Amino acid sequence: MQMFYNDLKERERLIAESRPEDLCCHSCGRLFAPSWDHLEGQWGYPEITDSGICRQCRKLQHIRQNMETCLKHAGVPPKYLHCSFENFQVMDENRMCVNACGHYLSHPRPDFPGLYLYENCGTGKTHLAAAIVRKLLLKGKQVVFTCVPRLCFEIKKAFHNNCKVTEQDAIQAYVSCEYLVLDDLGVEKPTEWVKKTLGYIIYERDNMFKPTIITSNLSLDEMSHQVDHRIASRIAGMGPVVRVQGPDWRLKQYLS
Ligand SMILES: [Zn+2]
Structure with a gap:
């Protein structure tokens, strides 16, 4: 021995x-x-x-080489796959907002991890949100990009009998992902079910200091009146609230 x-x-x-x-x-x-x-x-x-x-x-090399697939996989719609900060039109009116997005990415605050971008249609909110997703993926982060109608559709799909995913599982996927980007929140008047579901996802993420990036046509004041005051006040405490500003590009293109 x-x-x-x-x-x-x-x-x-x-x-x-x-x-x-x-x-x-x-x-x-x-x-x-x-x-x-x-x-x-x-x-x-x-x-x-x-x-x-x-x-x-x-892993990061693989993401760089397959960026488009990674963006699609994260849920970025085909129309916004090309969007980056490099091809975003920066003007005096939106410079502050672009700087704020850059600062958000370069100086992450674990205690204040959200971001709320708002402005009228067509000022490039979704472009900026997609550009943020691109940067986050390049840092190796896991990101889910969705809009409220799609989020609700995915959760409701779980109601159907043959679906292996339960409603709770579907909701949990949005609660637990590392970064959640919610595009165009408040674009239509939500039902009670939507408010409850959305509220739950936002509260849970906030309680766990998980970063949620939201774009909207509504200021938080408008969100408070038109959607839900509790959701609006929760968002206000999650991270910086940034107005995109700048002219309406959709309208400008249409008129030219
Ligand atoms: Zn290395």
Whole structure:
């Protein structure tokens, strides 16, 4: 028994002696410690891929190379797949808003993680929201982009008998995702069921400090009167409220 123990100690010493240096990811430069692979009987770097970059960098590379698919998968509609900050028309009227979106992305506040963008139709709210999704995906975040009608449709689908997903599961998916982008909130007068469901998702996310990004035609004052004052006051406490401003581009294009 003692001999076996000594053998084991000796083996451990030899393994420790043969430990190679930490390995650097070629992309981000982070160092990764080796770990002993008991099956292979050798040192390895499970966090470093065959191409010499770490798993996180490999994941981000995959996202960059397949951005359109990732945006579609996140729920961004085809019309907005091309939208980025680079191709957003910045003018004096909306410069503050674009800066606010940039600041939101570069200085995340865990205690104040929401963002509310509002303005009349056609001022580029959805473009900005899609551009934010693109940036978040590039940071490796998990994002769900949806609008209220689609969210309700997905949850109601679960009412049908043959559906394997229950209503609660469908709602939970919106509660638990890392980032939720709700486009065009308040565009139509919500039913009691919509208010209740939406309220639940927003409250739950707020209680867990989960970032929710909302675009709307309504100011929070208008939201309070036309949708629900509790939802509006909850949103006000979740993060910055930013007016997009700028001329109405849909109208401008139509008139030119
Ligand atoms: Zn890396």
